[in-house]
Amino acid sequence: MRFTLKQLEYFVAAGETGSIARASERIHVSQPSISTAIAQLEKELNVQLFLRHHAQGLSLTPSGRTLFQEAKRLLEQAGGLYAAASQMHEEVHGNLNLGCLTTLAPMILPELTLSFTSAFPKASVSPLIDHQERLLASLRRAEVDIAVTYDLRLSEDVTFQPLVELPVHALVGENHPLARESRTTLKELAALPLVFLDLPHSRDYFLSLFDMDGLTPNIAYRLTQPDVIRTMVANGFGYTLVNTAPRSNVALDGRTLTRVAIDGSHRPMTLGLATLTALRQTKLLEAFVSHAKSIISQGYIPGMMAP
Incomplete structure (x- = not known):
C-alpha cells in the first residue's frame, strides 16, 4: 500500500466540497498540493476518481463515490487509532511516592496501597513512613507526592483534603x-x-x-x-x-x-491527604486522591474501627 492518509484526506475534502479551490480553503493546503495528491492517488489505485468540469469544479465518478466512502471510513479509523494512543498516553501509570504518618501506617497503608495498585496495575507506590514534621519537610522537598496524615501544624504551602474525623x-x-x-x-x-x-x-x-x-x-x-x-x-x-x-x-x-x-468536647484529629500547593496535579496523583476518597470515610477506614 503506497497511498497515504494525507492523500485520502485531500481526496475526501475535494469530494465533499466539489472543488479543489474550496477544499484548499477548508484544509488550508495549497491547490497544487491537493491536485497532485489526487492525481497520485488515481495513479496508485488505477481508477479515475473525479470528472473535471471547466469552471464548474469536480464531480465524483461512480468508482470515485465508492472509494470516497471507503476513504472516509479509513480516516475515521485512523482518527480512532490516534485517540486510542492518546488514551494510552494518559493512562494512570508511574510510581507514586506516598508519605504516611507513623501512627496511621500499620493500619491504613497496606490496604490503601494494594487496592490502588490493583485498580491501576501500571502504577506503583513507594512508601515513606515518618512523623508529621518530617512528612511535611518531605513534601516541601518533593520527596513524597502526597501524604496520608493529620491536620497538624499545616501552613499555606500545604493543601489538606480532609477525609474523616477521629476522636x-x-x-x-x-x-x-x-x-x-x-x-x-x-x-x-x-x-x-x-x-x-x-x-x-x-x-x-x-x-x-x-x-x-x-x-x-x-x-x-x-x-x-x-x-x-x-x-x-x-x-x-x-x-x-x-x-x-x-x-x-x-x-x-x-x-x-x-x-x-x-467525655467532653475535645478536638478530634482529622485524617486526610496533604499535598504541596505548588505541585502540579498529575493524572497519577489525581487517581490516587480519588481512590483514597472512595475508600476512607466515616463509615470505613482500612485497618481501623470506623468512628
Whole structure:
C-alpha cells in the first residue's frame, strides 16, 4: 500500500466540497498540493476518481463515490487509532511516592496501597513512613507526592483534603481499673500514669487537650514508637491517648487492650491527604486522591474501627 492518509484526506475534502479551490480553503493546503495528491492517488489505485468540469469544479465518478466512502471510513479509523494512543498516553501509570504518618501506617497503608495498585496495575507506590514534621519537610522537598496524615501544624504551602474525623480516646490494659468502664474524663486520667506518644506535633495536640481543661497530665514515660507504647500499656505501665482504633485489640506480646471513650468536647484529629500547593496535579496523583476518597470515610477506614 503506497497511498497515504494525507492523500485520502485531500481526496475526501475535494469530494465533499466539489472543488479543489474550496477544499484548499477548508484544509488550508495549497491547490497544487491537493491536485497532485489526487492525481497520485488515481495513479496508485488505477481508477479515475473525479470528472473535471471547466469552471464548474469536480464531480465524483461512480468508482470515485465508492472509494470516497471507503476513504472516509479509513480516516475515521485512523482518527480512532490516534485517540486510542492518546488514551494510552494518559493512562494512570508511574510510581507514586506516598508519605504516611507513623501512627496511621500499620493500619491504613497496606490496604490503601494494594487496592490502588490493583485498580491501576501500571502504577506503583513507594512508601515513606515518618512523623508529621518530617512528612511535611518531605513534601516541601518533593520527596513524597502526597501524604496520608493529620491536620497538624499545616501552613499555606500545604493543601489538606480532609477525609474523616477521629476522636481521641484512652487505651488501657485489660487489668487497668478503667478497663471495666465504658467512659472516663480527662480529669480522672490526669492523675494516672500516662505512657506518652512523644512525637513532634502529636505531643502538642495531646497536651493541648489537658491544657484546655486546666489540667496537667502525669507523664510517666515518653516514647516515640506506637507499638512499644501499646505493649507497655497492655502490661499495666499506665494508659495512653490515641485517635486511631485498630481492629485488633491485642498488643504485639499478645496481651489485650481496651478502648475507653473520653467525655467532653475535645478536638478530634482529622485524617486526610496533604499535598504541596505548588505541585502540579498529575493524572497519577489525581487517581490516587480519588481512590483514597472512595475508600476512607466515616463509615470505613482500612485497618481501623470506623468512628
